[in-house]
Amino acid sequence: MTTTPPVPAGVPGGAAAAARGARRTERLLNLVIALAATRRWLTKEQIRAAVPQYADCATTVAFERMFERDKEDLRELGVPLETGGEDPLFEDEAGYRIDREAYALPEIRFTPGELAVLSLASRVWQQASLAGPATRALVKLRSLGVEPDESSLVGVEPRVRTAEPAFEPLYAATRDRTPVSFTYRRAGGEPAVRHVEPWAIVSWHGRWYLVGHDRDRGASRVFRLSRVASAVKRIGRPGSYRVPEGIDPREVVAGTVGAVQTRRARLLVRSGAGLAVRRRARSVQEAEGRPGEDVVVVDVSDVESSADELAAYGADVVVLEPEDLREAVLRRLRGAAGVGA
Numbered sequence: 001m002t003t004t005p006p007v008p009a010g011v012p013g014g015a016a017a018a019a020r021g022a023r024r025t026e027r028l029l030n031l032v033i034a035l036a037a038t039r040r041w042l043t044k045e046q047i048r049a050a051v052p053q054y055a056d057c058a059t060t061v062a063f064e065r066m067f068e069r070d071k072e073d074l075r076e077l078g079v080p081l082e083t084g085g086e087d088p089l090f091e092d093e094a095g096y097r098i099d100r101e102a103y104a105l106p107e108i109r110f111t112p113g114e115l116a117v118l119s120l121a122s123r124v125w126q127q128a129s130l131a132g133p134a135t136r137a138l139v140k141l142r143s144l145g146v147e148p149d150e151s152s153l154v155g156v157e158p159r160v161r162t163a164e165p166a167f168e169p170l171y172a173a174t175r176d177r178t179p180v181s182f183t184y185r186r187a188g189g190e191p192a193v194r195h196v197e198p199w200a201i202v203s204w205h206g207r208w209y210l211v212g213h214d215r216d217r218g219a220s221r222v223f224r225l226s227r228v229a230s231a232v233k234r235i236g237r238p239g240s241y242r243v244p245e246g247i248d249p250r251e252v253v254a255g256t257v258g259a260v261q262t263r264r265a266r267l268l269v270r271s272g273a274g275l276a277v278r279r280r281a282r283s284v285q286e287a288e289g290r291p292g293e294d295v296v297v298v299d300v301s302d303v304e305s306s307a308d309e310l311a312a313y314g315a316d317v318v319v320l321e322p323e324d325l326r327e328a329v330l331r332r333l334r335g336a337a338g339v340g341a
Contacts, residue, residue, distance in 0.1 A: 027070065030051045031047070032079060032098065034047060039097070041085055042096055043094075081099075166232050178240065179234070179241065181196070182196075182233065184228060185229045196212045196214055198211075199220075199244075200212075200249035202250055207302065209225065209253045210223040220247075222257065262299040262301045264282070265306070266296075268287060268319075269294050269296045269316065271293065271294065282298060307329045
């Protein structure tokens with residue numbers, strides 16, 4: 001997987017246009033969150049207070065113009081925006097909300113192959129959560145006496161969750177095209193400060209890598225995120241460099257990191273479970289003497305990342321061998337159960 005947020009390159013004002021588009025998208029998302037997070041009708045003033053970007057409007061007239069444009073944008077996007085009031089017998093101030101039943105997705109069915117792909121994707125998108133601006137919108141709703149129903153917002157704004165502290169700041173830097181500096185620890189070498197123009201972040205055989213231009217060495221380099229030994233610091237303005245055309249970050253990582261050593265792992269998998277594991281299996285055979293279970297053989301390269309995946313299946317997947325992978329999975333399951341290793 002490669003994370004390369006699109007930013008117009010070679011177009012005058014491209015960075016500024018991208019920034020405006022990002023602000024508009026964030027504003028619309030926060031508006032949807034505010035309107036979907038409550039069963040009550042929200043007045044314009046409540047919406048203005050809840051959506052952080054509306055605070056930038058200098059006058060009420062400017063806010064109302066922006067709000068009218070945003071309402072039309074939501075309706076064009078298919079968001080069922082309703083207008084009404086708490087009491088139809090009185091001409092109260094008009095309120096707004098999203099029709100939850102119309103907005104909800106119908107029941108969706110997937111084939112086993114599609115479920116396997118979604119399962120693989122879930123290894124990266126491990127958690128659906130609300131980011132900072134969205135969370136502030138909910139806090140402001142509470143301050144206005146409106147109790148939000150956060151259960152209706154699950155999945156509205158997914159964020160990538162990884163174990164690498166450097167992931168989020170480096171991803172943001174690739175998105176904004178902002179040069180950064182950080183202390184990097186080379187394998188078998190002393191830590192050194194590097195100054196980099198980030199191009200993309202790549203997932204390669206269970207590890208995350210940054211591909212970019214190393215200013216100190218005047219050439220493209222690959223950095224393993226787990227070896228970033230300090231906070232990531234921005235050292236320039238957004239949009240201050242361009243990513244070269246024709247660059248394939250995965251090919252750069254593959255050519256730099258080289259072949260990854262793999263081992264065979266034998267797993268005991270319940271029928272109908274472990275679809276992602278089955279999809280990449282070298283072989284699948286019915287387990288002798290264990291009806292409803294299969295022996296699945298897969299290649300693994302990194303014990304810890306493989307253990308993260310397999311432990312998530314719980315009792316549906318049991319590692320038979322190798323022993324170090326089995327112990328790594330058991331260690332995670334014991335930790336989740338609160339049992340000492």
